[in-house]
Amino acid sequence: MLQIPCPLCNSGENNFSFILNNWTIVECKQCAFKYVNPRPAQNEIEEMYGSNNHNDTMVVQVHQSYYGKGHIQDQAHYQKELKIIRRLLPGGNGTPMLLDFGCGDGSFLKVARLNGMDAYGCDIGSWNMNMIDEELRQKIYVGNFEDAPYEDGLFDVIYSHAVFEHLYNPRMVLTELSKKLKENGLLMITGIPNVRSLFINLGIDSFDGNIPLIHLNYFSKKTLSELLTVTGFEILQIKTWGVPLRLAFRKKAIRGEEKDNIIDWEDKILGSSMVKMLKKLSLFPVAKKSINAMLNLINGGAVIDIIGRKLSG
Numbered sequence: 001m002l003q004i005p006c007p008l009c010n011s012g013e014n015n016f017s018f019i020l021n022n023w024t025i026v027e028c029k030q031c032a033f034k035y036v037n038p039r040p041a042q043n044e045i046e047e048m049y050g051s052n053n054h055n056d057t058m059v060v061q062v063h064q065s066y067y068g069k070g071h072i073q074d075q076a077h078y079q080k081e082l083k084i085i086r087r088l089l090p091g092g093n094g095t096p097m098l099l100d101f102g103c104g105d106g107s108f109l110k111v112a113r114l115n116g117m118d119a120y121g122c123d124i125g126s127w128n129m130n131m132i133d134e135e136l137r138q139k140i141y142v143g144n145f146e147d148a149p150y151e152d153g154l155f156d157v158i159y160s161h162a163v164f165e166h167l168y169n170p171r172m173v174l175t176e177l178s179k180k181l182k183e184n185g186l187l188m189i190t191g192i193p194n195v196r197s198l199f200i201n202l203g204i205d206s207f208d209g210n211i212p213l214i215h216l217n218y219f220s221k222k223t224l225s226e227l228l229t230v231t232g233f234e235i236l237q238i239k240t241w242g243v244p245l246r247l248a249f250r251k252k253a254i255r256g257e258e259k260d261n262i263i264d265w266e267d268k269i270l271g272s273s274m275v276k277m278l279k280k281l282s283l284f285p286v287a288k289k290s291i292n293a294m295l296n297l298i299n300g301g302a303v304i305d306i307i308g309r310k311l312s313g
């Protein structure tokens with residue numbers, strides 16, 4: 001086990017914050033970033049993602065379940081995100097070059113390409129490749145990002161969904177990613193679990209899937225903003241939204257259950273009669289919008305989305 005300095009500000013000073021899945025999460029005294037410490041070495045963690053053909057690890061199983069049983073994010077959600085990207089892009093139309101960092105099953109890439117973007121992906125593990133058709137696979141680099149064949153200043157947009165909470169050194173990775181962006185290029189990071197969510201504060205978040213060592217970083221709106229600021233981005237938008245999945249669908253809390261249940265929680269939720277009923281109610285989107293607006297107002301949503309623009313120089 002290694003004791004590490006703060007991955008955000010490099011301070012060695014921290015306080016105990018909480019324990020999750022038998023791992024300790026500390027809070028940096030300098031910048032208030034929460035991260036798992038101590039922890040295994042980086043190569044040990046990366047092996048869990050199947051980067052060395054270890055496709056039977058718990059981490060890989062959780063991800064295969066996440067993608068294999070119907071994605072939480074649907075096409076309509078991606079369309080909305082791509083519309084925002086189009087609106088904020090310098091120059092507007094044309095065929096922007098986009099990189100999906102941590103592209104998983106490629107579902108975002110597919111929608112981005114249908115939207116006229118020249119979309120590329122990279123992912124550390126090869127376990128997801130059998131979910132991706134041959135043509136799209138040509139556009140995806142599997143392995144460590146540092147070894148990826150992208151020139152500096154290549155991309156107009158870098159998109160990343162639910163990845164930064166997994167990274168061993170998020171600041172270093174974002175610094176490297178930023179080099180691949182054009183000046184004034186856009187960065188959209190979405191779906192980062194919010195450690196200051198209303199539900200965690202109230203003690204009713206079950207941390208479904210949001211546990212060490214799957215997740216090493218526990219961001220708040222403040223520390224995620226700080227990550228972008230220290231790596232040379234201007235923040236254009238940030239919001240918190242959403243409720244914990246199990247709370248939304250009235251499933252019993254996962255707290256105290258065996259970890260096997262993490263694998264099939266999504267199966268249960270997607271098949272529940274509650275979900276079917278909600279989808280039939282035309283009032284559901286309105287209610288959802290109001291709840292999210294309220295959560296954002298108090299920075300209490302379950303996840304954080306942030307958009308930044310790369311500053312020149």
Ligand SMILES: [Zn+2]
Nearest residue numbers: 006009028031
């Ligand atoms: Zn710090």
